[in-house]
Amino acid sequence: MKLPQLSVFLENRPGSLMEPLKVLADANINLVSISLADTEQFGILRLVLKDWEFAKSVLEKDGWVVNVSDVVAVDVDDQPGGLAQMLGILAEAGINIEYMYAFALRRNVRAVLLFRFEDPDAAIEVLQKAGIGIVQEADMY
Amino acid sequence: MIRYRTRDITAILPERCGCGRTLRRILRIGRRSDDMFIIRGVNVYPSQVEAALLNVEGTLPHYQIILTREQGLDQMTVEVEVTPEVFSDKVRALEEVRARLAHAIENILGIRVGLRLVGPHTIQRSEGKARRVIDKRNG
Structure with missing residues (x-):
């Protein structure tokens, strides 16, 4: 059973993790699991959640680049x-x-x-x- | 006769158009003479950077060229906005995109450039003529 996971591109700067999570919080979306991969230049936020399609559309509407894997x-x-x-x-x-x-x-x-x-x-x-x-x-x- | 100094760089195409028209034609405008900058003695046009980005990504992403001087040496950094087409959940895949973009630019210009992937909509949009080059070398 494969589960969809959302990935969000983050810049490496203060506040960049909070911003997409705030967008999800404002839309009343709850997370099941979260992981952050970081490099010198950027981060990849990985999320597993129930309403992933809704979450994806909410994030994209706010201008985030989202990938589903x-x-x-x-x-x-x-x-x-x-x-x-x-x-x-x-x-x-x-x-x-x-x-x-x-x-x-x-x-x-x-x-x-x-x-x-x-x-x-x-x-x-x-x-x-x-x-x-x-x-x-x-x-x- | 009206003359404009647009600083667009083009060339006259002597051949007749395939459609049969006989009016004189010009090549697609790719460069502007006032866009050019010189870095480490090399003349660079933003259109050259665009060609490299286009080559790798298929469409032209939003980008910005930043020129700085570090320890007396000119540095050129290209910031490229990440698009859904190249974004991946894997760090390795994104690092590959970054390296491919940097190599493509370096191959065309023949100088080392820095390349930074930045978030979508983080590069300022300008109305009218895009401001592609930010020169921080003096002051």
Whole structure:
């Protein structure tokens, strides 16, 4: 199950993170998860949220450049080695990870990892074959 | 006869137009003589930068050229607004866009330039003739 993730281009200057989040707040949009990639010159704000289409249109109307990409939410065993084992399965299958970040599901206080794979469909197939839980859209929000 | 000094740079096309008209024609206006600036001894027209940006992106993004002097050396930085077409969620992909734009400009001009991706609508829009070059070298 792939989840849509919004990415927003940010300049590297004070206040630039607040501005798009303020736009979403004013539109009464709640975030499920947030991650920020930063470089010397710019940042990429990554958001997972329920009303992503509405959020995208709100941001674009305010002049932000928004990109939609697919991420996969993986439910990892909350015990030592849980993540390492899962990454081992991916590595063995030659699945490339672009980036990842973690967040907690409020509902049942589980740790969920969001992965941006080069090939999400191939990754999902490998994970499902290995019996690793993939969080469905309905359980995310 | 009325003469205008528009400072547009063009050339007369001697051939007849394909449509059959016999009026004299001129080449598309790409440069203006007052747009030109000199950096490290090289004459640069903004249209050259535009050609490079156009080549990489397919359409011309909003851009601005900033000239500064650092430790006695002229520096040229091109600020380019990020468009939805080139924006990506991956840092690597955006760095590649930045490098491609910089190389394209450097190939045309033959000098090193800095290139900064900036947010949409951050470069000031001007009414009428666009102000493409901001020269901060003196004062």
